[in-house]
Amino acid sequence: MMKENSLKIKNPYLPYPARIEDVKVETEDGKLKTFRLIFEDDLLREKWEHIPGQFAMLSLVGHGEIPIGIASSPTEKGYLLFTVFRTGKVTNALHQLDKGARIGIRGPLGNGFPVKDELKGKNIVIIAGGFAFTTLRATLLYMLENRDQYGKITVIYGARSPGMLLYKEELEKWQKRDDLNLYVTVDREAPGWTGLVGFVPTITEQVSPSPENAAALICGPPIMIKFTMPPLEKAGWKDDQVYLSLENRMKCGIGVCGHCNVGPIYVCKDGPVFKRSELNKLPVEY
Amino acid sequence: MASNKKDKNNVGWQPKIVAFLCNWCSYAGADLAGISRFQYPPNIRVVRVPCSGRVSANLILDALKSGADGVLVSGCHPGDCHYISGNLYARRRFAILKSFLEFIGIEPDRIHFAWISASEGEQFAKLVTEVTKRVKALGPATKLVKRLPEV
Amino acid sequence: MKAFSERIKEEAKRLLEQKEVEAFIGFSKGSLPMTTRPFVARTPEDTEKLVFNSFCVMNLARYLPEVLKSLEPQRKPQDPLPKGPLPKVGILATGCWSRNIVVQIQENQIDRDRVVIVGIKGAGMIDKRKVFAHVGEKEISAVEEKEDKIIVKGPEYEVKIAKEDVLRDNCQVCVHFDPVIYDILLEAPGAHEREPKIERFKQIEEIEALSINERWAWFTKEIENCIRCYACRNACPLCYCPTCFVDDSRPQWVGKSIDPTDTQIFHILRAFHMAGRCTDCGACESACPMGIKMRLLTKKIEKDCLNFFDTEAGLSIDVMPALSTYKPDDPQDFFITEKLFSKDSK
């Protein structure tokens, strides 16, 4: 069990040093920024692999660590993207950082969406609300890069207002693609907005995606998830076709520290992606 | 500045004193001291607060924890408070805190409370001189100062 | 003491039966000798479990806001309270606990109209650590309580100990035995003509007499075993801040591990936050698993509040806690400016 020389032991608490290559303000309220990070180690930059839906601990020494979903697709090589909402101690400090600043990355952590197994060959429905679109962006991008492995792809993405939509340029590009049905919606009418208006559950009901040979990947605020389920159920969706991504308070990211447990499972290690049918068997401690 | 014999033990050491000054009186008093060119030792680090009533025990202890050798809190004279009674609440709090910190073994001369009005520039200079002298006499703070262990 | 438990059961049962209260906060039997468990009776039948003895060291006022809240209809924090009278709660209160209830009322934590206080003229509580020390830390299998003594039985021994000798420190120096606020008043056995066993501030004066460095040595030594479990804080009926200063992260006032400075600052600030409010109920000390005598800190502040401002916590609803009020002529001779400019002032 303890044969190897301990100094060579992999230390799961040691972050990889990285630099901020670019910072982009995503939303009109300035509370969401996308950070483009590059590992300081060349080899790592090349060898890094992750699965869409996984997260990493962003480490700001002196402030702490935060679990953030990886917003870039594994097909985007050489850098990682993290879209971060400014809300607590660490995210506030992070938002003050500029290009060139050093930060640490621990990861990739968690399970991610099963893009390489269960989801293959399926029709995919991605439903996202607000700034929970980040890991779904990674998933979508991955699927578009491997388009032939999946069936029909439908994306429903909603935000409070046009200014609160993430990845606006990409959304425009995706709108033009004919191998993707993209529904972008905002909660209320807004000047200059010509797209859909309405809450995500309403749009889901209108689109009424077919459950046949399909899987739904849903990320968003709890209230959105709650109201999106009935229209899906009405359309015949079963709980084991629906994938949700949880977020709980996490500290270690490797299933030890005890902060993120939901019953016997650890969101950081066994999740953050769960089938709805799996969650139904667990206490609602998320 | 009067020379201090204690300096021999701590050659070159100068105390750092955190001064919480109320915006309306003491900070203005400090300003006046500056404008009027009254000389006083450069050992204080001023934190401007809206009122001496704002200065909680947390702030005073945080200053000590962070390595301040002394703490000075100064507000408006009783009756002059911009918020009518902030300094009077503060006075009670400081009375308890000062006595309590002495009780647990913090040197009384580390922590000082004062009333300085906006017109008391000269008094402010005298106050800082006196506080600095007293803190200097104690030497560097050792109690309640947070240190990281060597690893 | 058994008879007295019966008296309490009776009162609680009556209050619940007559629907005067919907819950009654008391104690039930503990699973070990010299323990009791805070207990909320919600039906007349529940009251059968109630007990009262000299080992009721937890302060029941600690549960009062929580239990009152549990009886309110569920609502969001921003929603107003529903109209009409809300369910009431009955609670046992000795002298110090009743004073905590007064402070809770003064600080708007509870509503006097919703509380039925069964006041107890108490005889003081026993410190089980003193009992263990008395028997040389031997195993204790049973303790029987009599009027003025306890009979301690172990695997191979039996000793009688006078209650007086093992009373908690705070009960030994207590001067306010009787409840200051109550709806019903009961007298516990042994409470009649009770007198302080030890001069009120004797322990504090002993520490005050030490030199400054001796006091620091005492303070640091006293709390060096602290494991930061916050039992002292959580046992206190007046520690109800939604976010304790310990848990603030911006700014972070104290580090969270057992660094000596962090632990010291925790204890200083915890005691200081009790200034003018602490009634020396001793719950903190009884709750501490490491035997830290943090009561000495709050006792010092109690002494100062009495000397400087002539007030004591919770004696009357009309007298606010010392630091929540002021007088124009409060002492200020400790101000450096008072001495510095005494001649040429103003």
Place this chain on the structure above:
Amino acid sequence: MEPLKIDKENLKDILQVISKDYKTFCPQKTDKGFRDWRIINRDTEFDSEFFSYFDEVTLPKSSIKPFFFPQPETLLTFNYDPKAEDAFLPKQCLDKEPDKIDTVLFGVRPCDARSLILNDMPFKDDPYYNIRRKKIFLIGISCTKQSSTCFCLWTGGSPLGTDGLDIILHPLDDETGYVIEFISKRSEELKDTIFPEKFCSKASQSELDEIAARKEKSKSALKSMPNLAEQLKQKELMAVYNAPFWQDVAMSCINCGACTFLCPTCYCFDIQDEVVKKRGRRIRYWDSCMFPLFTQHASGHNPRGDKVKRVRNRFLHKFKYFPDRFGPVSCVGCGRCIKECPVNIDIREVIRNLLAVK
């Protein structure tokens, strides 16, 4: 390896030998009156008070957890001077000689020792914990009496258990001394240095028989106990979760961390950075699922905002979540939480309640 015998009078010599080469800790009386782990040094008084521990039933106040999972553990250090070359670059602090034994715990009770076997499971890949495991040598003492709060048999342990120990001493009935049993491989290597011949003798057959008989008895006692882990694993998760008794258990709880911090098998932690002047470190320190902030999100949402949820989590983690994941229950039956709970929450009652859930 053949067991040895040591006479009572020679314990002192052995302790002096061991403490010369290793940081040696032994449960000793503190000035607070209780017994706790303290280092043996020149000032240690080897009086009858000191040795009475080996005949008593009292456990030291603290478990051995702090030696393996210290409060706090420095995980990383960093330079917080933005001008420095290595600014904000985290550096790991792992022991330079991870394989060298440097600490001996003398007088570990079997329950505490067994906690290591349980904690090894979640900390499997934790370098800090694993290095400490290798650096610390454990000499245990088996229990001949039980305290009113002891319940090691319930949890699968034994008063004579050797799990987690390198060496165990068994007190002899005639109170003349102890039979020394060598358990781990490394204890054989160290045998001559820490139990030199001049202080020990070969255990006689009758002495060995005495201990063997005692072991047999304890084994049959263990057999008569229900297998807690197996029984609880068979319970349905949501049935135990929704059991009504949790409200009653939680009522008196004040949500302090006394139980979790004294518990040898509670291992939840938090990670935080500390900066003083320009030096910084990342520490891991004990946290408790009893604290409301434990699960609170930065947004303010709290999955375990209610007291009853937190109390339930502590017990279900020990008796349901942990067994489901790793096998055994995460409790060794030391009884510290029962003894020190300010409001007398008795974990044995909780276990009985759990077993009664249909």
